[in-house]
Amino acid sequence: MKELLQKYEDKSPEIVFHWNDPETEAEGWTVINSLRGGAAGGGTRMRKGLDMNEVLSLAKTMEVKFTVSGPAIGGAKSGINFDPQDPRKKGVLERWYAAVSPLLKSYYGTGGDLNVDEIHEVIPITEESGVWHPQEGVFEGHFKPTQADKINRIGQLRHGVIKVIENSEYSPDVSRKYTVADMITGYGVAIAAKHFYDIDGNSIKGKRVVVQGFGNVGAAAAFYFAQMGAKVVGIIDRVGGLISEEGFSFEEITNLYLNKNGNTLVADNLIPFDEINQKIWSLETEIFAPCAASRLVTKEQIDQMIGTGLEVITCGANVPFADKEIFFGPIMEHTDQKVSLIPDFISNCGMARVFAYFMERKVLMTDEAIFNDTSDVIKKALKEVKESNKTNVGISETAFEIALRQLI
Numbered sequence: 164m165k166e167l168l169q170k171y172e173d174k175s176p177e178i179v180f181h182w183n184d185p186e187t188e189a190e191g192w193t194v195i196n197s198l199r200g201g202a203a204g205g206g207t208r209m210r211k212g213l214d215m216n217e218v219l220s221l222a223k224t225m226e227v228k229f230t231v232s233g234p235a236i237g238g239a240k241s242g243i244n245f246d247p248q249d250p251r252k253k254g255v256l257e258r259w260y261a262a263v264s265p266l267l268k269s270y271y272g273t274g275g276d277l278n279v280d281e282i283h284e285v286i287p288i289t290e291e292s293g294v295w296h297p298q299e300g301v302f303e304g305h306f307k308p309t310q311a312d313k314i315n316r317i318g319q320l321r322h323g324v325i326k327v328i329e330n331s332e333y334s335p336d337v338s339r340k341y342t343v344a345d346m347i348t349g350y351g352v353a354i355a356a357k358h359f360y361d362i363d364g365n366s367i368k369g370k371r372v373v374v375q376g377f378g379n380v381g382a383a384a385a386f387y388f389a390q391m392g393a394k395v396v397g398i399i400d401r402v403g404g405l406i407s408e409e410g411f412s413f414e415e416i417t418n419l420y421l422n423k424n425g426n427t428l429v430a431d432n433l434i435p436f437d438e439i440n441q442k443i444w445s446l447e448t449e450i451f452a453p454c455a456a457s458r459l460v461t462k463e464q465i466d467q468m469i470g471t472g473l474e475v476i477t478c479g480a481n482v483p484f485a486d487k488e489i490f491f492g493p494i495m496e497h498t499d500q501k502v503s504l505i506p507d508f509i510s511n512c513g514m515a516r517v518f519a520y521f522m523e524r525k526v527l528m529t530d531e532a533i534f535n536d537t538s539d540v541i542k543k544a545l546k547e548v549k550e551s552n553k554t555n556v557g558i559s560e561t562a563f564e565i566a567l568r569q570l571i
Contacts, residue, residue, distance in 0.1 A: 164560050165491070167567040172489050176219060177237070182262050189245035189255045193263055194222040196238040198270055199570070202304030203237035204229070204518070206276030207285060209256075211246040218242035220489040224481055225515075227490075228508040230566040231544045232515035234522060236305050239271055247278035256288050264292040270304035273297045274518070281344055282325050296321055298518060306522065320521040323528060330530040335386055335420045343517060343533055348479065349383020349454070351513030351537050355505050356450050356477040357391055358542045362549050368392035370475075371410065371448040373468070375399050376455030378426030380479040380511065382419070384452050389416040393450065397443045400428035401455070404439035406446065447471045454479030461485050462494045469501050474555075478507035491563065499559045506559040508566065509544045513537045 178195035192215045195203045205225040218240045226238025241263065245255055256279070260267070267273065267289060274297055275281030281297075289297045296317045302308055308316060326343050328334040333350070334341045357367045370393045374385045377400040385395050394410025398419070405411075405428070411419070422429045434442070444467040451468055453460050453476070460483045465473075476498065486492020498504050516537045520526055526536075544562070552561040 164564040164567070167571055168491055168563060170571055171567055172223065176222060179215070179219075180263065180266065181215070182259065184245075184255055184258055186258065187245065187249075187251055187255055189243055189259075191241065191243040191259050192218045193241045193266060193271065194218045194239060195266075195271060196222040196226050198304065199226065199237035200235045200305045201307070202270045202272065202301045203239035204272040204298070204301050204515075205238055205240035206274040206281075207241040207243070207259075207279045208276035209243040209245055209247045209252070209278045211244065213242045213244045215242075221481065223489055224508065226570060227563070227566045228512050228515050230569045231509050232512040232540060233519040234301065234305055236301060239273075240276075241273055253284075253288075256284055257291065260288050260294070261292045264289070264294050267292075267294045267297065267300050268303065270300045272299065272301035272518070274514070275344075282342070286321075298522070301518075302522065312524075316522055316524070319526065319528070320518065323521040323533065324517060326528065326530075326533070328530050332390075333530050333534055335417045339421070343530075344514065345379060346383045346386075347513035347517050347534070347537060348511055349380045349385075349513075350387050350534060351516075351541055352380060352384040352452055352454065352477050352479040352510050353387035353391060353393075354538045355510035355541050355545065356388075356393075356452070356475050358538070358545050359475055359477075359503060359505060362542075362545060363555070367450075369394060370450050371396045371446070372450040372452060373397040373399070373443060373446060373448045375451070375453045375459070375483075376479065377419070377423060377428035378454070381452065381454030382423055384454055384477075384479055385416050386420050388450070388452070389413040396448055397439075397446050398428060399436075399439050399443050401436065402427055403433040403436045404428070404443060405430055405432065405434060406439070406442060408446065444468055445471055449474040451476045452479055453483035455483075456480060457482045458485050459483060460494070462497060465494065465498050465501070473502050475503045475505065477505045477510045479511050481507045481511065483507070491559070495559065500556050503555045504559045505545070506562050509541060509548075509562060512541065516540050
């Protein structure tokens with residue numbers, strides 16, 4: 164696996180598109196790792212200090228993710244080095260998408276990512292640049308549909324991603340009009356852990372969970388964990404956190420979801436960050452869901468959790484461990500040999516899978532059909548891993564080997 168991984172990491176990307184904004188200091192890159200299957204896909208992020216290497220590593224990560232979620236295309240990513248709080252952000256995005264629109268019409272599909280919103284920024288701004296939909300390039304390059312078929316499928320994709328969830332089983336509050344895009348990644352993180360236990364003939368019910376990050380992914384994962392009967396005992400967010408050793412009730416978790424301020428945890432009894440960061444890693448817990456930013460989780464934190472009964476890690480963040488390597492650094496390798504580590508490209512593939520689902524010819528547009536499809540794809544990937552590896556360690560290593568054999 165390590166030889167395959169080194170070969171994959173060392174291979175130069177097929178296309179690197181570099182842009183300097185003529186009106187601000189913003190700088191951007193689209194990195195297309197390969198045009199496997201005639202196209203490539205990956206979202207657009209913006210943060211101050213971002214560089215081309217970050218974009219490249221994310222493009223390679225996307226390519227691995229597509230081996231699970233589909234379609235069978237190459238990985239790509241766009242990144243803009245600019246402060247997303249700057250009032251000039253909209254103009255930067257408008258000029259960026261105008262510059263990159265020929266790629267988006269031909270062979271590259273994008274979406275939202277860190278600090279760039281799919282529904283309120285990516286879709287309307289790309290439309291202004293003459294792109295039918297941010298995924299148009301994937302249709303054009305990979306599916307090669309007729310014009311009529313392309314119109315139908317883009318319509319299906321457009322309605323599906325922003326579809327308001329009507330089924331209360333999948334939404335914390337149907338009256339608040341949460342969309343599939345709001346909930347699906349967190350759902351995948353939770354359902355991955357449930358399937359992992361089910362495949363081994365065990366149950367997630369009563370398992371204690373620590374969630375890191377309470378944005379879209381972490382908050383949704385906590386909601387679904389509680390709904391499944393797992394006990395969320397700790398939440399740590401950048402502003403602080405909460406602990407309940409007996410586990411928060413489903414109603415309490417639902418209220419925390421509904422009360423969050425954007426991507427920030429809000430509670431009257433919030434424990435300050437420094438204090439919770441000392442306490443949370445030694446809580447008795449079986450499941451850890453890292454859903455905050457990439458490269459935060461340390462070896463010391465993992466070892467503390469292992470010491471108190473950790474069994475399964477299901478990753479909401481891409482590359483959650485504080486390794487410098489693109490994929491499989493020493494902290495991740497150490498963790499993979501100690502507990503069952505479900506890799507990010509399986510557990511957080513929900514949004515990529517939703518795109519793939521709606522690109523298919525004609526699919527059911529019900530909440531149940533959409534969420535069940537993501538569940539089935541994650542379950543299939545985990546079963547394939549378990550067929551190759553009967554133990555409960557080395558799960559990520561096995562999963563990478565299966566994925567890389569499709570790419571090299």
